[in-house]
Amino acid sequence: MSEPLGDGTRVIHGGARVPAVGDPLHPGPVLSSTFALGSGSGDPPTDFYGRAGNPTWRALEAAIGDLEGGECTLFASGMAAVAAVLGTCARPGTVVLPSDGYYLARTLASDLGLPVRLVPTASAPDATFTDASLVLVETPSNPGLDVCDIAVVAARAHAAGALVAVDNTTATPLGQRPLELGADLVVASDTKALAGHGDVVLGHVTTADPALTEAVRTARTRGGAVPGPMEVWLAHRGLGTLDLRLERQAANARALATALREHPAVSDVRWPGLSDDPAHAVAARQMRRWNGVLRFTLADADAVGRFLAASGLVESATSFGGLRTSADRRQRWGDDVAPGLVRLSAGCEDSRDLVTDVLAALDQMG
Numbered sequence: 001m002s003e004p005l006g007d008g009t010r011v012i013h014g015g016a017r018v019p020a021v022g023d024p025l026h027p028g029p030v031l032s033s034t035f036a037l038g039s040g041s042g043d044p045p046t047d048f049y050g051r052a053g054n055p056t057w058r059a060l061e062a063a064i065g066d067l068e069g070g071e072c073t074l075f076a077s078g079m080a081a082v083a084a085v086l087g088t089c090a091r092p093g094t095v096v097l098p099s100d101g102y103y104l105a106r107t108l109a110s111d112l113g114l115p116v117r118l119v120p121t122a123s124a125p126d127a128t129f130t131d132a133s134l135v136l137v138e139t140p141s142n143p144g145l146d147v148c149d150i151a152v153v154a155a156r157a158h159a160a161g162a163l164v165a166v167d168n169t170t171a172t173p174l175g176q177r178p179l180e181l182g183a184d185l186v187v188a189s190d191t192k193a194l195a196g197h198g199d200v201v202l203g204h205v206t207t208a209d210p211a212l213t214e215a216v217r218t219a220r221t222r223g224g225a226v227p228g229p230m231e232v233w234l235a236h237r238g239l240g241t242l243d244l245r246l247e248r249q250a251a252n253a254r255a256l257a258t259a260l261r262e263h264p265a266v267s268d269v270r271w272p273g274l275s276d277d278p279a280h281a282v283a284a285r286q287m288r289r290w291n292g293v294l295r296f297t298l299a300d301a302d303a304v305g306r307f308l309a310a311s312g313l314v315e316s317a318t319s320f321g322g323l324r325t326s327a328d329r330r331q332r333w334g335d336d337v338a339p340g341l342v343r344l345s346a347g348c349e350d351s352r353d354l355v356t357d358v359l360a361a362l363d364q365m366g
């Protein structure tokens, strides 16, 4: 009899093989682009060429697949993962995408000439799916931090014959298990909290459907959007502390969101972990834990610039999920949001220092 292992154990041991005596406990990245074929004329060995497969990839794929309950396929970036899902699952029908989610998914779908229907995340469960081949939801959405019920979307989309993919970047594999909620595919940018140290660009797709795994792996091998072994190795090292980092980041996000709501210069604070957030009820039902990403609105673009200049701890930078607290003004990237909307990624600093710094910066902003 065995209890299911906890998150902190699984991020360290998940997918790991028992080492043979004398094996390195901490093997480095396998950088070789080519592998010994031997003299036989049969099938090539598991590893033969670096675009088709690599042992360093397989180690992280096993770890992420264990957390998400499926087969993971790594990609060179989150967008390469999104592109593989659009390329393999979006035809022949319409692709339903979040109007308030990651902007490049929308841009890419229209670049590919796909028929697209945009739906706000919060109303995705009520959208029309009858003509859809693929429904992509992003929950919590970036940067809106709205949430939708994955199980309801999956049931309605499946009834209409569509596949469902969930962009799980913000939640992370510890925060949400979309395949257990009925999704067909998970897609994510591991550039964010999974790798977690701001030094890697990486993405993945996970599915429990062998035919979809095959299609996604073929898209990777032929399209060539393969990750570098060094990046994969760094991300695997980062994954080992994801449980610890999320715990601190979520505590910091809660402290910041709570303090920000009381400040007169701040409006519209959203973090799904707040018990009175509009997304809280659905998020609490389907998510396993919170994370460090929140958003709020200042008066205008200038106010955001003054706030970031006055803060000593909040880096003005895009991306999220790293050790350092960072924030950026989303309208500059073309998101359809208020000019003063700030997405803030709470890092792993001490809560008291962060809250003190952010409140002082808001006061100095004038």
Ligand SMILES: *Cc1c(COP(=O)(O)O)cnc(C)c1O
Pocket (backbone or CB within 6 Å): 077, 078, 079, 080, 082, 102, 138, 142, 167, 169, 170, 188, 189, 190, 191, 192, 201, 202, 203
């Ligand atoms: C960053 C991000 C992506 C794109 O990932 P990259 O690794 O930058 O290519 C996709 N979806 C979401 C929700 C993201 O935040």
